[in-house]
Amino acid sequence: MAFLRAITVLMPTLLVVQSPRASEYQVKAVFLFNFAQFVEWPTVATPDPQLPVIIGILGEDPLGTFLDETVRGERLGLRPFEIRRYRDLTDIKACNILFISRSENERVTDILAALGKRPILTVSDGDDFAKRGGMIEFVTDKNRIRLRINLEAAQAANVTISSKLLRVAEIVRTPRR
Amino acid sequence: MTRARTLFLILVLALTALPARAQQRDSVEALKRLTLDQLLNIEVVSVAGRPARLSETASAIQVITQDDIRASGATSLPEALRLASNLQVAQLDARQWAIGARGFNSTSANKLLVLIDGRTVYTPLFSGVFWDVQDVLLSDVDRIEVISGPGATLWGANAVNGVINVITKDAKNTGGLLVTGGGCSELRGLGSARYGGGLGAHAKYRIYGKAFSRDPTLLPNGQDATDAWHMGQGGFRLDWDASASNRLGLQGDWYDGRIAQPSPGHIAVSGGNVMAKWAHPISAKSEVTLQAYYDRTHRDIPGTFGEDLDIYDVDLRHHAVLGARHDVVWGVDYRLINDHVTNTAALAFLPPHVARQWFTAFVQDEIPLHGERLHVTVGTKIEHNDYTGFEIQPSGRVNWTFSPSRTLWAAISRAVRTPSRIDREFFVPGQAPYFLAGGPGFRSEKELAYELGYRHQQGALVLAFASFYSRYDDLRSLEQVNPPNPTPIVIGNGQDGESYGGEATASYRITHDWHVRAGYTELRVHIWPNAGSTDTSRGATESQAPDRQLFLQSSSDLPAHLRLDGVFRYLGEIAKQRVPAYAELNARLSWQPVAALDLSIVGQNLLHKQHAEFGTPTARRQIERGVYGMAQWHF
Numbered sequence: 097m098a099f100l101r102a103i104t105v106l107m108p109t110l111l112v113v114q115s116p117r118a119s120e121y122q123v124k125a126v127f128l129f130n131f132a133q134f135v136e137w138p139t140v141a142t143p144d145p146q147l148p149v150i151i152g153i154l155g156e157d158p159l160g161t162f163l164d165e166t167v168r169g170e171r172l173g174l175r176p177f178e179i180r181r182y183r184d185l186t187d188i189k190a191c192n193i194l195f196i197s198r199s200e201n202e203r204v205t206d207i208l209a210a211l212g213k214r215p216i217l218t219v220s221d222g223d224d225f226a227k228r229g230g231m232i233e234f235v236t237d238k239n240r241i242r243l244r245i246n247l248e249a250a251q252a253a254n255v256t257i258s259s260k261l262l263r264v265a266e267i268v269r270t271p272r273r
Numbered sequence: 274m275t276r277a278r279t280l281f282l283i284l285v286l287a288l289t290a291l292p293a294r295a296q297q298r299d300s301v302e303a304l305k306r307l308t309l310d311q312l313l314n315i316e317v318v319s320v321a322g323r324p325a326r327l328s329e330t331a332s333a334i335q336v337i338t339q340d341d342i343r344a345s346g347a348t349s350l351p352e353a354l355r356l357a358s359n360l361q362v363a364q365l366d367a368r369q370w371a372i373g374a375r376g377f378n379s380t381s382a383n384k385l386l387v388l389i390d391g392r393t394v395y396t397p398l399f400s401g402v403f404w405d406v407q408d409v410l411l412s413d414v415d416r417i418e419v420i421s422g423p424g425a426t427l428w429g430a431n432a433v434n435g436v437i438n439v440i441t442k443d444a445k446n447t448g449g450l451l452v453t454g455g456g457c458s459e460l461r462g463l464g465s466a467r468y469g470g471g472l473g474a475h476a477k478y479r480i481y482g483k484a485f486s487r488d489p490t491l492l493p494n495g496q497d498a499t500d501a502w503h504m505g506q507g508g509f510r511l512d513w514d515a516s517a518s519n520r521l522g523l524q525g526d527w528y529d530g531r532i533a534q535p536s537p538g539h540i541a542v543s544g545g546n547v548m549a550k551w552a553h554p555i556s557a558k559s560e561v562t563l564q565a566y567y568d569r570t571h572r573d574i575p576g577t578f579g580e581d582l583d584i585y586d587v588d589l590r591h592h593a594v595l596g597a598r599h600d601v602v603w604g605v606d607y608r609l610i611n612d613h614v615t616n617t618a619a620l621a622f623l624p625p626h627v628a629r630q631w632f633t634a635f636v637q638d639e640i641p642l643h644g645e646r647l648h649v650t651v652g653t654k655i656e657h658n659d660y661t662g663f664e665i666q667p668s669g670r671v672n673w674t675f676s677p678s679r680t681l682w683a684a685i686s687r688a689v690r691t692p693s694r695i696d697r698e699f700f701v702p703g704q705a706p707y708f709l710a711g712g713p714g715f716r717s718e719k720e721l722a723y724e725l726g727y728r729h730q731q732g733a734l735v736l737a738f739a740s741f742y743s744r745y746d747d748l749r750s751l752e753q754v755n756p757p758n759p760t761p762i763v764i765g766n767g768q769d770g771e772s773y774g775g776e777a778t779a780s781y782r783i784t785h786d787w788h789v790r791a792g793y794t795e796l797r798v799h800i801w802p803n804a805g806s807t808d809t810s811r812g813a814t815e816s817q818a819p820d821r822q823l824f825l826q827s828s829s830d831l832p833a834h835l836r837l838d839g840v841f842r843y844l845g846e847i848a849k850q851r852v853p854a855y856a857e858l859n860a861r862l863s864w865q866p867v868a869a870l871d872l873s874i875v876g877q878n879l880l881h882k883q884h885a886e887f888g889t890p891t892a893r894r895q896i897e898r899g900v901y902g903m904a905q906w907h908f
Contacts (some may be wrong), residue, residue, distance in 0.1 A: 123315055126305055126312060129305065164723075168303065226591060237443065240315070242446060259867065259869075264313055
């Protein structure tokens with residue numbers, strides 16, 4: 097019985113197909129980790145400088161173990177990283193970076209409205225995420241990942257995005273009605 | 274017994290699984306070391322489509338990113354191309370450059386294919402590039418892909434020794450107003466403005482304008498070489514995602530410039546192009562792209578020659594995954610040129626007016642073998658031209674990824690350089706009796722190239738090596754018509770040659786804020802006359818390149834929004850012209866107080882007051898040290 101369990105644990109790692117290129121979500125995981133270094137949160141969001149940087153995933157998790165691998169052993173100053181997976185919006189307590197899965201595409205507007213002006217960097221690869229009021233959207237264009245940033249949305253939540261990140265991104269606005 | 278077998282199975286699984294696990298960590302570590310710009314340039318494997326093919330092709334490719342260009346302080350395409358250590362780049366005077374790959378560099382280097390957004394920019398006049406009129410707004414460049422070695426099968430005619438592929442950003446990624454201005458010495462002044470906006474939800478556009486003025490270089494005696502120039506250029510690009518299966522693009526550029534020359538009058542250059550593209554994904558496994566452009570060039574060099582050239586080009590290609598294994602690209606291309614040369618007493622192209630056409634078809638199949646680890650690519654190009662009829666350019670390539678971080682590749686290719694006007698129709702002086710009486714019998718130059726390369730990524734270190742041996746037949750020569758009389762002469766195919774060497778590059782991220790790159794190229798070219806030839810040049814006019822060159826680049830983010838970049842280069846002696854070896858340094862210090870504003874000061878060729886890079890001792894120009902300041906505002 098124990099042997100069988102060992103096999104089922106080992107199998108998934110065997111199935112990781114190695115490629116000279118990177119898998120889409122491997123790169124996205126690295127972006128999520130990098131964002132922490134290019135974003136400043138208001139001090140209310142991190143009262144204690146030793147609290148972990150929390151990267152949350154809302155909805156079906158497409159990142160697998162990539163994000164965990166990426167942040168393992170890493171620190172932002174004194175702060176370690178921590179990954180949390182949320183089933184529901186109400187589970188989100190302290191969170192610095194929130195990746196919203198495509199599975200939540202239908203509800204994105206409601207999710208963003210519910211988060212309101214909480215200082216959480218919202219990231220997603222869902223359609224038109226930035227235009228719908230999200231802060232950073234991953235767009236895959238000709239097999240390369242592009243960033244779209246809704247600067248107004250970030251500013252409204254008091255999240256400061258570094259110019260180094262803005263420089264490589266396309267800046268979009270929420271269309272006014 | 275069963276228990277023993279299970280135990281054995283687990284042992285095997287553990288042994289094979291653990292390295293896989295370690296390798297995954299390796300690649301994560303490598304990704305974490307990349308800069309944002311590099312991360313944005315990583316090709317990703319998405320479920321729907323296959324990745325773009327370029328970096329997985331078995332060839333010696335180097336990519337110059339937007340960040341590299343900005344960091345280098347380059348203000349022109351040739352300056353940016355110095356960042357590719359697999360190119361030989363030499364500045365002749367204020368506006369002329371000699372750019373080649375794998376040796377064979379000269380003022381009329383003719384074995385390189387240069388593309389800007391898919392538009393071929395080498396001239397059918399001599400198969401080389403007038404670099405003074407190939408300009409783009411550098412801040413709108415997405416990346417420049419530089420391939421050394423033959424790329425003829427997939428890329429097209431003239432890709433004998435390399436391909437330079439300049440790719441500008443999609444209009445989706447160039448929103449807002451970007452204003453740049455600056456100048457000082459050498460680069461007297463440069464100003465540009467670009468605005469990007471939307472037309473409805475799915476169409477984006479940008480328009481731009483730029484102008485610059487450059488100082489003259491110096492003659493060997495220290496006097497002004499009378500080659501100061503100024504130029505203006507404008508253009509637009511529209512990208513329209515009309516529907517999921519129809520993406521349309523339209524773009525164009527216009528330019529106009531005046532260049533001083535020592536003889537009376539000014540050189541006048543002007544031209545423009547307009548290009549339409551249509552990409553039509555039929556399914557997840559099949560896409561058709563159609564591209565058509567018109568390109569016009571006017572050049573008037575008083576006392577030497579004048580030219581009006583119109584080029585029409587239509588290209589269709591289809592990329593499809595056939596069955597489980599075959600990844601096929603095929604395409605057809607039609608090209609028509611209409612060239613009017615105004616002859617002078619000094620030289621003549623006869624007949625002065627020609628219309629020529631090219632028909633091209635190619636097919637390439639990539640087959641994965643042994644899982645996804647081994648890829649075999651075979652293909653051929655068939656071209657028909659008005660000078661030599663049909664030409665066939667096949668290639669075979671193998672790419673073996675024997676571990677996630679190590680790739681070995683090898684290739685054999687045949688490439689030809691078909692005749693251009695200068696090879697057949699060039700007469701000196703402008704009237705009989707001629708000293709040089711064209712090249713009525715000139716045929717294509719042929720190359721057979723063998724390449725072997727290796728890429729390795731270990732954590733923050735990325736290494737690549739490419740080695741090559743090429744054999745050339747029927748290289749261009751000058752043949753006496755009535756030997757032993759030294760004149761008249763005609764252009765012939767009386768030389769053969771070989772070249773060999775290696776190109777190495779390394780990139781290493783020392784800390785999060787400090788990134789270094791290095792490139793080293795060693796090459797040898799030997800050219801000799803074949804039996805019966807009366808050419809005595811031994812290739813002196815065909816290849817003028819240093820035996821070795823070294824390039825080092827350092828980029829670091831400093832506190833207080835400062836950034837410091839430096840590019841050092843060393844080029845060996847060009848023995849055939851007795852140009853001494855030289856080393857030079859460019860440096861850039863920039864300050865970005867707010868996201869929208871970037872202020873920089875750039876020093877070019879800082880190590881010497883002046884130096885020469887190319888040309889025989891009397892013809893040589895001295896390139897001076899230059900310093901300029903630049904401000905860029907992004908609204």
